[in-house]
Structure formats: structure tokens, C-alpha cells
Amino acid sequence: MAPTGETDLAKILKTLRPLLNNGEFVFCVVNNFAALKPEDIIMSFREEEGNTIIRKKKLADRLHLPYSFVASWITLSVHSSLVAVGLTAAFSNALAEKGISCNVVAAFYHDHIFVDKKDTDKAMAALAGFSE
Template identity: 50%
Template structure:
């Protein structure tokens, strides 16, 4: 099923959802994912394997991290080729002084914002959706 490409529809239909929990980004320099480790996502970089996971799982595994994040899912099925959605929400969050790390899944975009900024980020995203033309 193809995702939505209309920017106006994407913005109006974002339906941001704040997921429960505290999330961190860690790097595994040897590039090997330990067996049984529950991760949210990963990306292989030259420096190692970056993993996103719940803080508790990172602490249990003995991983270090320096950024504590909240995870927001945009519950609109955006097409991978859609143009402008990331720019629109990143700009709105940036104007509010909120850092945002974006991961695009096949169906949804996932935003990781500083834990202390979670509620403000949700308000910014809800306002963006409500005012979309």
C-alpha cells in the first residue's frame, strides 16, 4: 500500500503520538548486536553500529549514552518519496528551540526529541497539524 504524498494531507493527518519510555542512542564500535538485545532501530555507520533502545535496556547492557530522548511517532502513512513533511516539522520544532532526530520507517516517521522537550514538541506538532492548509 502506497503512502500519502500530499504535504497538506500529511500535515493535517500527522496524529503525533508520544510513546511511553525513555530512549537513548548508543554506538557499538565492533558493529555486533548482542543476542537478545531489544532495540527500536539501528543504522550501520563507519564508526560502528548505532542502536536506539530503551534507556533501561542500555543500562542493563552497560552501554554509555549522552542523550536522553522521548519518542514521538507520526501516525500518518507517509510515502518514502513524499516531499516536505520532514522540513515542515523540523522547521516548526527548530523555531521552538527543540532538537529533533528523525528516523523514517516504511509506514511512519519517528522523532526523537530531548526528554525535557517532549510535551512542548507534542504541542508544536499538534499546532502544525491544526493550522495546515
């Protein structure tokens, strides 16, 4: 089966097109999904210690879900392949050079980066630098 999406790193980096999603986002650990609407969950991942979800901060606050990190969500609009080599290293190094921590979720079509809310503008500028 041929890969879906772009695999050439140079092309991917030139066409990243970072998009800032509206809102504040948090990572929470939940044991019971009963009180959660699936459409309100951005991402979920089952780990041995518990179920991690990402959702809008205001929805987590409404359910009194604890969190320790308030993030901005940046989507890399380029359709990169899941087998593309070097993309995560390239953008995480660029962000690290600016002192920005990033948490990455790779989905089928796009990569999604969660950065500390205070670093949003610096992160967007660093990512935009790839296409210049």
C-alpha cells in the same frame, strides 16, 4: 511502481497525529550484537565508525551501554510515503522555531522523531499545531 502512503504534504500535515511512545530512549554505539535481543532494538544503522542502535534507556543501562542523549520518541501516525516532499522540513522547522532539536528516523509507514526528554511537551504541542 506507485508510491505507498500519502504524498500530498497538506494532507500529511493535517493528519500527522503525533503519538508519544512510553519510556525513555537512547542512542548507543555497539560493536557486538551478541548480548542484544533483536526485539529490544528500536532501530539500528551501520555506519563506518560503528553500529548505532536506539533502545530503551533501562535496557541500555542494564548492559552498561554508554549514551549521551535521553530522548522521547514521537511517532507521526500518518502513513506518509517515502517519496513525500517537505514533511521533514515542515516538522523540523516547527520544532526549531521552539528551540527543539530532533533526530528523525523514516520507516516504511511512519516517521519517528526523537527529542530531548525535557522538550517532550513543547514538541507535542508544536506537532499538534499542524492539524489545528
